[in-house]
Amino acid sequence: MANKRPKEKTKIDRVEVTSNCLTDRAGLSLFARYLVSLQISPLLIRWFGSMRKNRKGIKIIDVFTQLFCFFFDGTSFRLTRFDELRKDDGYAATIETKQECLASSHQMKRFFESFSFVRIYLFRKFLQKLFIWRLRISQPEVIVFDIDTMVMDNDDADVREGVQPTYKKKKGFQPLQMTWGRYVVDAVFRGGKKHSNHSDTVIKMVRHMVKLIRTQYRSDVPILLTIDSGFFDEVNFKEFEKLNIGYISGGRVYADIRKYVEDCHPSRWKVFHHELKKRAWEILSFGDCRGTWNSFRRALFCRPLTDDKGQGVLSFARKPTVLYTNIGRGFPIDDMLRKAGLSHWLTDEEILLRYHGRGASELVNRSLKDFGTEHLPFKRFESNAAFYYTMLVAFNLFEAFKEDVTYEVMPIASYATTVRRKLIDIAGKIVRTGGEIILKIAKPSWQRLNFEQLWEQANLVPVVALE
Secondary structure (H helix, E strand, C coil): CCCCCCCCCCCCCCCCCCCCCCCCCCCCCHHHHHHHHCCCCHHHHHHHHHHHHCCCCCCCHHHHHHHHHHHCCCCCCCCHHHHHHHHHHHHHHHHCCCCHHHHCCHHHHHHHHHCCCHHHHHHHHHHHHHHHHHHHHHCCCCCCEEECCCCCEECCCCCCCCEECCCCCEECCCCEEECCCEEEEECCCCCCCCCCCCCCCHHHHHEEEEEEHHHHHHCCCCCCEEECHCCCCCHHHHHHHHHEEEEEEECCCHHHHHHHHCCCCHCEEEEEECCCCCCCEEEEEEEEECCCCCHHHHHHHEEEEEEEEEEEHHHHHCCCCEEEEECCCCCCHHHHHHHCCCCHHCCCHHHHHHHHHHHHHHHHHHHHHHHCCCCCCCCCCCCHHHHHHHHHHHHHHCCCCHHHHCCCCCCCCCCCCHHHHHCCCCEEEEEEEECEEEEECCCHHHHHHHHHHHHHHHHHHCCCCCC
C-alpha cells in the first residue's frame, strides 16, 4: 500500500509585517519605463520648467511623471492619494523615483494653482506634438477628424468657476475636443454653458491643425472632418472649403426639406445595405441652399430601414438624418481622395458610413472618462483646466502605450479599467543586489503577460520628435 502524503497545512495562523520592498502595482513599472524611453523630458522642462521656483523643490519632470502614473493607476483621483503614495517605498521604486521625491497633496495643489491661461495653452501644444508623433509612425493615407463637446458632470460639487448648466441638464464643464482615432489631439477647456459652435473656436482649431499637418506631416494628405448638427453653420463650411479639407456635417430636418423629400418620386431614392453592420438605409441625394446661404451644397436625406440588430423599422419610427458635405462637388478634396485611392469615398453610401463612423469617435469620450474623472478638484478655473489637460496628455500616452507595448497581450481598444486589472494590478518585489535594482514578478503573471517581452518593448519605443 502506497504511503499517503501528509496533509498540507493551509490555514493562516497569524499575520506579520515585512520590511521587504513590495508593490501591488508592478505593471506600472512598464508605463514608467515607457515615459523614460519616450524622452519627453526636454519638452516638459522647456515649457514648464520655470514653474519650479525653488531648487530644493521637486523637479518638474518628476511632478509630471507622478501625475501621468497617478492617472494611469486610477485607484483614486483625489489629491490626498499622493499622501498615501508618498509613504509607499514600493510605489516609489516601481515608478523609478526616490521616495523623498514623491510629491504630497499640498505640493500638487500648489503646482496646479500656479497655472495661468498663458501656460495652460502649452498643454495644447504638447497634445499636438504627440499627434504629429503618432502621425509619423502610422503614416495614414487620409486623416479623419471629429469635433464634439464632452460634458463633465460636476453637479454635486461645491461652487467652482466655470461650472454651469449644460445641455444634459447637469452643471459642469463642456470642453470642445478634436479626436483622431482613439486620440484627443486638441481641446479647448470651457464652461458648461458654452454651446458647440460658440464663438469662432472651431474655425481657429481646425485652421491651426490643418496648418500643422501641412507643414509637419504632408502637404497633400486628404483631411476629412465630421461634425454633428451643433456645428451646422455656413461660416464653418466656407472656412473648411477655403482650407481645402472635406467635411460631413449633420443638418437639421426643416419643414421645407421634409416636404421636398415627400414629393420626390420613389425612383430617386436608393437603398443601401451594409452586410457587416446588418443595417439598411434609404438615401436621397439633392442640392440644398438655406435661406442665408450664398450657394448650394450637396445634401443627403437618410432614413433607416433596419436597426442595429437587422430588424426592420416601421415607417413612423424611421428617424431621418440630413447630411451636408463638400465631397463630390469638385473641390480639391475630391482629387486628393482619388490620388489616395479613395475615390469610392465620394459616393453617397460612403459619405453616410463616414458620418456614422462618428459613433467610434464618441467612444473616445467614454474611454477618457473611464481612464480619468469628470469631477475636477479645484474651485479656480485655471487650476481645473490644468488638471484636465494633464489628464488628456496622460490619456494620449496611455493609448500610445497600448499600441507600442501591450498590443500582443490585450486588444488595443481595451478600456483603462481592463488594462489596470490585467496589467497594472500584479504583485512584485523590488530587490537591490550587486549594484542593481531588480523587479521580481510572480511566475503566473510573468508567463501570462510575457512580462520580459513587454519590458523590452517599453525600452524600445519610438522617441517623440523634439524639433
